[in-house]
Amino acid sequence: DIQMTQSPSSLSASVGDRVTITCRATQSISSYLNWYQQKPGKAPKLLIYVASGLQSGVPSRFSGSGSGTDFTLTISSLQPEDFATYYCQQSYSPPLTFGGGTQVEIK
Amino acid sequence: QVQLVESGGGLVKPGGSLRLSCATSGFAFSDYYMSWIRQAPGKGLEWLSYINDSSDTIYYADSVKGRVTISRDNAKNSLFLQMNSLRAEDTAVYYCARLKFRELLFDNWGQGTLVTVSS
Numbered sequence: 001d002i003q004m005t006q007s008p009s010s011l012s013a014s015v016g017d018r019v020t021i022t023c024r025a026t027q028s029i030s031s032y033l034n035w036y037q038q039k040p041g042k043a044p045k046l047l048i049y050v051a052s053g054l055q056s057g058v059p060s061r062f063s064g065s066g067s068g069t070d071f072t073l074t075i076s077s078l079q080p081e082d083f084a085t086y087y088c089q090q091s092y093s094p095p096l097t098f099g100g101g102t103q104v105e106i107k
Numbered sequence: 108q109v110q111l112v113e114s115g116g117g118l119v120k121p122g123g124s125l126r127l128s129c130a131t132s133g134f135a136f137s138d139y140y141m142s143w144i145r146q147a148p149g150k151g152l153e154w155l156s157y158i159n160d161s162s163d164t165i166y167y168a169d170s171v172k173g174r175v176t177i178s179r180d181n182a183k184n185s186l187f188l189q190m191n192s193l194r195a196e197d198t199a200v201y202y203c204a205r206l207k208f209r210e211l212l213f214d215n216w217g218q219g220t221l222v223t224v225s226s
Contacts, residue, residue, distance in 0.1 A: 001169075034212040036152075043202055043216035044152065050210055087152055091211035094166040096142075098152040 006099035012107040019075040023088035032092040109133040109215045116220030129186040129203030137181035140206035145199040
């Protein structure tokens with residue numbers, strides 16, 4: 001099975017900061033990596049698909065990059081509504097594993 | 108718009124069974140793969156299972172294999188998860204999600220239903 005490791009597990013940042021979250025797979029997954037945002041008490045929401053595709057309706061301050069085993073999610077200028085937990089998910093092969101999550105908190 | 112509404116959660120004793128349902132609307136259900144994902148309290152997301160559009164391809168996570176069965180009724184636009192031999196560690200919010208089959212990503216989620224396994 002492919003394991004996904006996110007780092008950091010949490011971070012504190014201020015509005016306007018640039019934030020980068022990383023996700024690493026235990027084997028190459030090409031570009032089959034997706035990112036989700038989850039706010040407390042809510043279902044996750046798809047942000048980025050296939051490493052760098054921006055889901056419809058998602059603000060352009062979100063971007064994704066990477067291929068193979070190493071991927072990043074970047075928020076170019078953190079907004080108040082971006083404080084949430086972010087998960088990566090590999091879609092290369094079942095089981096469809098998620099990273100452990102990165103909680104973005106207000107500094 | 109796409110809607111997925113889970114039901115069937117609740118309190119069940121260890122060793123018991125529960126059947127979760129996911130009623131869908133706003134899209135051609137029979138054209139889509141579907142999936143179940145859960146989240147234990149305060150924990151991350153755990154994919155459990157997916158089923159293809161015609162029910163002839165099914166995958167399970169090792170953590171639930173042999174104890175859960177995913178199924179669907181395309182005539183009723185509904186997805187199901189039969190869970191048996193429930194354990195305390197199965198306590199979680201259970202989400203159904205629409206799966207975009209080429210990319211195997213979850214593009215729409217329900218609001219979740221809470222399953223609590225406790226004596």
